[in-house]
Amino acid sequence: MEIRLIKSHEEKRKIDEWIVDEKEPDYSYRILVSQPKEPPPPSGYPVIYVLDGNAFFHLVEETNGLQSRRSDKTAVQAAIVIGIAYPGEKYFAPDRRFFDFTPPAVSNDLPPHPRGGEWPENGGADLFLNFIKNDLKPFLRNQYPICVSSQTLFGHSLGGLFTLYALFTNPGLFTNYIATSPSIWWNNQAVLSERHAFLEKLEKVNFKPRLFLSAGSEEKEYMVTDPKELAVDLQRAANSRLSVGFFEAEGENHLSVVPATISRSLRFTSGSDS
Template sequence: MNKSSMDKNTGSGEVTIKGTEQSIMHSSTGNREFQIFVSKPLEEPPPSGYPVIYLLDANSVFETMVEAVRLQSRRPEKSGVVPAIIVGIGYCTNGPFSSERYYDFTLPVAVTELPKRPDGSPWPAHGGAENFLKFIEEDLKPEIGKRFKIDHNSQTLFGHSLGGLFTLYVLYKNPYAFQNYIAGSPSLHWNKNWFHEEEERFLSRLNQGNGDISLLLGVGEQEGTHKSRMNENALELSIHLSMTDCGINVQFKEFEGEGHLSVLPPLINRALRFALKENVPS
């Protein structure tokens, strides 16, 4: 079809995904600004409300997850995926990532303890994970709860790379903030000492609750050669948490032939079944 016939027979303009919207949201602490992407199912909510998946780095993967849910939730009895609200947390940028994520997803740590940057340049500002968690819990979640009928017992946090590190930070710091945690290729080497130091308090927090918590750790096979030991660190954590008998359902998956970024689509597919399977009508 040539250009003139396309112009004659089709509308022009940007492509949008039905049922999605975006807005700017400011944090009540830390003076931060976020681009919030929301996808609401076209179906009516179940009696318990919609399950919700909170997605980090939304500029890069929001559309991928939305389309995966839209397609797979058509036959939940076959796919194990039900309609869900996707809440993407991103930044005011046209690129897939923003350097602001280094601040929001990491814990305070001395510059001398940070891994060296590949190009030798200084790392962006870091150490804002505590304020970012406050934004999610005190600003974003209440807003989503006001606008939609949601299932407060089916909330998931999905993060990849530094976002995976932040996902594990939330698990350790406030384990019952979510029921499901998806940590893809987590950059544990950034704050590995903190997790060792925090473990006793983490186990104490788990003992104070009575909900079910599930954790999926996913990595790409090709990441196994990275000097950060990303795959080894994730596997070690999954084994350790399984052996501590802490009551968390832990799964580890290494995706064959995938690298640090190419792992995202198969990880999302696996994550949807992992997070939403309990919501499938029997």
């Protein structure tokens, strides 16, 4: 694996673009890094990792920049924002994200594809998580002044599913987890089977992670009830070891829910529940 810098420019913030060249060209990554211009705190900047970076990197980094201007009111600190994206300019790369964001599944357990045909190759979440944990995070720590005790993972839809999978299987890997409209339905809600082992793993984490769940009221009913019920369940089972928030955005659909909730989610994960 090779990671090379291909572009760097400054506007409101300094933005670098890296390419991760894997042995298989179809599995390369485009990594976008936004760094505040102000000097970092002694412990380094908080960091926000954004899945589906082509679609959501700029939204998150602009929102963080605006919120952090009044950190005395919002508790949101200026952060390094890292978009994990794919080569090209399309918002989403369906085949890649299906593979990266989904835990292993038996094909017979999957529902029919809503648009007909076969599901893309899936079940690569463990490989993707290992890439983030063992390759990407150590590399970026050596390049940027990152605070190791304030790290957030953001994912939407299938990315929200992956965010929950990362929390359940590696609860100490990030400090905060933001899962917007998570696809808990995938593989008959198989991700929920990780909860019991998760509670045991959580006992060994020496800090209290924060999880923010959200959905739009105009989404399919299960896209709202699944995260809402999960929030209630986790609050009951792990309240002393995990901070959990849920917000249903009135009038928002599966995509509009992201800009409608990102400010609230950043405030929650920064320690402000309002």
